Amino acid sequence: MTAAGAPPLEALVCDLAAAEGFDAVGITRPDAIPVAGARLKDWVATGAHGDMGWLAETLERRADPATLWPAIRSVILLGLNYGPQEDPRAVLAERSAGAISVYARAEDYHDIIKPKLKRVARALLAEATRRGIAGDVKVFVDTAPLMEKPLAAAAGLGWQGRHTNLVSRDFGSWLFLGAIATTLELEPDAPEADHCGSCRACLDACPTAAFPAPYVIDARRCISYLTIEHKGPIPEELRPLMGNRIYGCDDCLAACPWNKFAQEGHEAKLAARAENDAPPLAELVELDDAAFRARFPKSPIKRIGRDRFVRNVLIAIGNSGDAALVSQVEARLDDPSALVREAAVWALGRLAM
Known part of the structure; x- marks a missing residue:
């Protein structure tokens, strides 16, 4: 119960997130993504995850956040905009320079976002305790078996586009995600609807045809997977299609028409280092x-x-x-x-x- 005159905890979450520089925040239930969990199981069964054996090993926990932490009652999803200054595909024309994905041109986002999440979580828990509400929290940044993108869509931050990445009406394709799981009972936000329509821009932009169907990616053909996750020799038939991409690929993200509403990121530590723009x-x-x-x-x-x-x-x-x-x-x-x-x-x- 909210203390007399005090804003609800959900409003406090928004205020705390804004104070830490997060650009989007939403709340959902841990049981909000059963369809996404089932789809993940089917996808892994096809072998499309390639060498990422950890996906298969943690499949049950990913499909249901409650198996990761049975006491969980709410999941707070937070987004931090990292929109680039210009179209990241410009470097692809500089054949003697390397193309590095936008997210990797700056400091490691894990190290930037996690402290912010911890401060939001601690402040939320402190206020709940002050109001006589017992609770606990855990924070996650892309390292635990948690399906952040489906949860973010359920929390209203955006929707999973045809390229399987999150799309925001306000920030396009450029949102880092973090999550705070909590035992606190928080009112969930409404999920975001899918606004892709019949658009195929992201699918057609893929250099290696890594999308066998809309909303389905074959990681084994994805340049981000090949340059980052794949440990062995890259299949020879795909090498000519990679161009000068040496770490990741932004083509499907950059092609999304919703990026016309995107804004340049404001977090200084996420600004691209000059030496990584076109090394x-x-x-x-x-x-x-x-x-x-x-x-x-x-x-x-x-x-x-x-x-x-x-x-x-x-x-x-x-x-x-x-x-x-x-x-x-x-x-x-x-x-x-x-x-x-x-x-x-x-x-x-x-x-x-």
Whole structure:
């Protein structure tokens, strides 16, 4: 029960979220996404998740948040806008530069969002305690088996578009998501309706045809998966389609017409570093492990390791047509990593065509 004269806890959540710089907030029930859970099970059964074995291992917990924490009663979803200054696809024309996904051009968003979530959660719990309401909280940022996108749609932050990512009427495709699970009983918000209509812009924009159907992605063909999650050699038939994309891909996100309402992100730590906007492939292919770590100290890029990153760079060089890079590729033929050596052989073959 709300204390006399005090705003409801739901209003307090909104105020606390705004004070931490979050751009969107909504509340839903943990049992609000049964259809999404069933679809996830069917999707994993097809093998479309590729090497991401952790998805299959945590499938039951993802399908039902209550299995992750039985005491949960409400889930607060918060969105932080990271809209770019310009169309991120502009770098694709610079064939001797690497294209890095917008979200990875700045500091690791996990490290930025989690402290904000903790402060919101602590303040909410403190106020609930002051009102004599017992409760507990847990915070999540894309690392626990929680289906943030379906939950965010259920909480009214947006809807899952045909490219399977969240789309916001106010921020387009550019929202980082965080979640606060709580034992507090909070009034849920209404879910957002799907506003994709018959639009196919995101599906048609995919360089590798990774969408076998609307709302279905085959991760095994997705450039984000191939450059980040996939640990082995990238299938040769897909390499020419990757262009100069060396970490992630923004094409389906950037193509969404709802981005006309998007705004540039305001969080300074999420602003792109100049050196990550269009880094020269000639510099990146020279990175050894120590130099790689020094080059990306607080970046999400660091988690894939030097070998996978240089593999991606060599594929981009092979697609560049830049003969001036041949000697640097040849130097990678003696690389300690077999993954890098294989990619170097392929790149030389492409440059010789």
